[in-house]
């Protein structure tokens with residue numbers, strides 16, 4: 415039995431948060447200091463998830479803020495062509511810039527990212543720029559944890575969550591921890607705890623839950639139990655190459671293994687996982703089937719160069735799920 419969503423909504427998923435630029439090293443097995451060529455893609459975890467979900471056939475919208483420059487125009491036209499509704503992609507008029515993420519591929523196991531997020535436009539999304547009707551028109555509102563890192567984006571996200579909950583829209587909180595824009599881990603812990611307690615579905619890596627829990631960091635079962643005392647009805651905890659787990663308040667636990675692939679780089683795994691997992695839930699799949707979809711999608715993306723452009727099609731995921739039994 416999966417999760418129930420309210421029917422009759424215009425969008426399956428509306429994602430809120432950053433739509434940025436990824437500059438992925440076009441030279442492999444080389445430190446960034448020596449890398450001279452990078453390929454540009456749309457990036458930003460919630461934008462990647464939106465693009466991945468749209469590619470799978472979901473009706474997807476996006477709420478965010480982009481710069482009034484060439485990068486902003488690249489982001490909006492790419493997302494539009496990918497099938498994401500960009501009507502709520504607000505254009506910043508105050509000179510804020512796109513967040514940039516440079517990636518380094520030292521080896522398939524050793525990848526790192528370097529983010530430039532000083533005065534990033536996405537963090538200037540303000541509560542008055544949230545269209546209540548738009549938020550209410552989704553079955554799922556996906557909030558990226560990074561949107562909580564600074565005001566006014568923090569308040570904009572909280573307003574969207576309140577509107578969504580009042581309208582029967584399920585709130586999915588992707589912890590999406592990026593240290594760059596938070597002032598301290600304590601601050602992150604406060605806002606993660608607040609939003610995770612308000613959301614219906616929480617998705618994160620074990621390390622991200624540890625940051626949320628701070629000094630009281632525990633194991634998966636304790637994390638799930640603590641969240642089930644509040645609003646959540648599904649908790650997903652990812653463990654990288656060791657697979658992922660989903661917990662229900664009933665005590666039922668599900669685990670998905672990892673699909674074997676030819677790994678090129680590790681980033682992009684979490685975003686592709688989330689888009690296909692949500693696809694599965696929204697199509698009424700059982701939790702374990704949705705988990706397998708997420709895992710298969712991630713294994714396809716880690717074998718490719720980008721995060722957004724590499725998002726798989728439904729038939730690619732289905733073929734992999736049938737081919738390997740994890």
Ligand SMILES: Nc1ncnc2c1ncn2[C@@H]1O[C@H](COP(=O)(O)OP(=O)(O)OP(=O)(O)O)[C@@H](O)[C@H]1O
Nearest residue numbers: 652653654655657658672681682683684709712713
């Ligand atoms: N090397 C790999 N090969 C195949 N699948 C993988 C690999 N690494 C991760 N995955 C899949 O992707 C899922 C998410 O990965 P991970 O736990 O690293 O999330 P994440 O840290 O959010 O990802 P990201 O690096 O994109 O931020 C895992 O649960 C697993 O199913």
Ligand SMILES: O=C(O)C[C@@H](O)[C@H](O)C(=O)CO
Nearest residue numbers: 436457458459515681682721
């Ligand atoms: O989330 C980001 O801002 C960067 C991503 O677009 C990047 O591809 C990545 O690190 C995904 O995990």
